[in-house]
Amino acid sequence: MHNRKIAYQILILFLFLFAIVPRIVTSNQRDMTFLFQWITKEGVDKMLTNLIIYTAIFVIIAIFILGIRIVRPTHRGLIETLGKYTKYAEPGFHWVIPLIQNLYKVNITEQMVNAEPQVIITNDNLNATVDAQVYFRVKPVEESVKASQYNANIYKDQVVNLARTTLRNIIGTMSLRSANSERGVINSDLHTTLEKETQKWGLEITRTELKEIDPPKDVQETMNKVVKAENEKIAAIDFATAAETTADGVKRGEIKRAEGIRQAKILEAEGEAQAIKLVNQAAEEYFVGNAQLLRKLQALETALKNNAKIVVPTGSDLVNVIGEMAGITPINMHIDKTQSEIKKV
Numbered sequence: 001m002h003n004r005k006i007a008y009q010i011l012i013l014f015l016f017l018f019a020i021v022p023r024i025v026t027s028n029q030r031d032m033t034f035l036f037q038w039i040t041k042e043g044v045d046k047m048l049t050n051l052i053i054y055t056a057i058f059v060i061i062a063i064f065i066l067g068i069r070i071v072r073p074t075h076r077g078l079i080e081t082l083g084k085y086t087k088y089a090e091p092g093f094h095w096v097i098p099l100i101q102n103l104y105k106v107n108i109t110e111q112m113v114n115a116e117p118q119v120i121i122t123n124d125n126l127n128a129t130v131d132a133q134v135y136f137r138v139k140p141v142e143e144s145v146k147a148s149q150y151n152a153n154i155y156k157d158q159v160v161n162l163a164r165t166t167l168r169n170i171i172g173t174m175s176l177r178s179a180n181s182e183r184g185v186i187n188s189d190l191h192t193t194l195e196k197e198t199q200k201w202g203l204e205i206t207r208t209e210l211k212e213i214d215p216p217k218d219v220q221e222t223m224n225k226v227v228k229a230e231n232e233k234i235a236a237i238d239f240a241t242a243a244e245t246t247a248d249g250v251k252r253g254e255i256k257r258a259e260g261i262r263q264a265k266i267l268e269a270e271g272e273a274q275a276i277k278l279v280n281q282a283a284e285e286y287f288v289g290n291a292q293l294l295r296k297l298q299a300l301e302t303a304l305k306n307n308a309k310i311v312v313p314t315g316s317d318l319v320n321v322i323g324e325m326a327g328i329t330p331i332n333m334h335i336d337k338t339q340s341e342i343k344k345v
Contacts, residue, residue, distance in 0.1 A: 067098050170190060
């Protein structure tokens with residue numbers, strides 16, 4: 001439209017310059033002869049001839065200007081002649097016949113449409129407000145560009161309506177909880193369905209994004225309370241588990257300590273038994289028949305370790321007193337002395 005306006009302005013300018021201005025410039029003489037030349041037959045014929053020539057030139061220039069079309073790299077074009085598709089326009093310069101041919105440009109860059117918020121009833125009979133975005137583009141090939149114009153009436157509106165319907169079908173089979181936790185599944189199913197259904201429109205669905213799944217306010221408050229209660233329950237279970245683990249550790253420690261004490265006592269008793277055994281073996285080997293006597297002396301030695309006081313009667317030998325305490329027959333010291341004197345003699 002802008003090109004046509006410019007062309008009309010140029011046409012009027014050329015008509016003024018080449019048809020009227022030359023006549024005015026050459027009319028320096030203001031006499032009756034100049035005026036007569038205008039009204040003579042030859043002057044009229046010459047003027048009409050020039051006017052036709054200039055008009056034809058201007059019309060050709062105007063038609064050329066009006067037919068100029070520029071297609072940017074972000075677009076592709078479809079040229080129709082009298083309403084019938086005739087040519088595919090790549091980016092660059094193109095010329096069409098005004099009033100006979102038309103060039104329709106199609107945007108091939110990635111576009112986004114909003115599916116608009118809608119209320120969907122989930123499988124558990126709850127109302128959820130759902131909104132999504134769809135990103136798509138027209139494939140930059142001739143057949144796809146033609147399909148986007150001839151197979152769908154305003155393909156953007158078609159994508160929006162299809163996305164809304166598909167969301168109702170998908171989320172209607174899910175519970176509200178599963179819909180919130182499985183957004184990736186919903187996006188994938190929505191993308192697959194749109195990709196399949198829009199192929200005949202020459203579109204490529206690049207991605208789909210689920211913006212929001214909002215339950216009613218009262219349901220949201222209830223869900224928040226449930227989540228809080230579950231978190232508190234989990235925290236209580238974790239605390240009880242930690243306390244149980246601590247108690248079990250203390251119990252195991254006490255058991256290990258008792259086992260250690262028991263083992264130490266067993267080893268101590270075994271050591272004493274082994275010592276007694278060795279003593280008995282030595283007594284059997286070196287003091288045959290005096291093992292019991294040696295044991296009595298050891299018992300007496302143990303008893304005297306505690307600073308026990310011993311009363312020795314007058315005229316008694318200390319050796320005999322200790323021997324009587326150990327259960328040993330007293331030694332006759334006079335006999336021993338006599339025997340020793342005899343040996344000396």
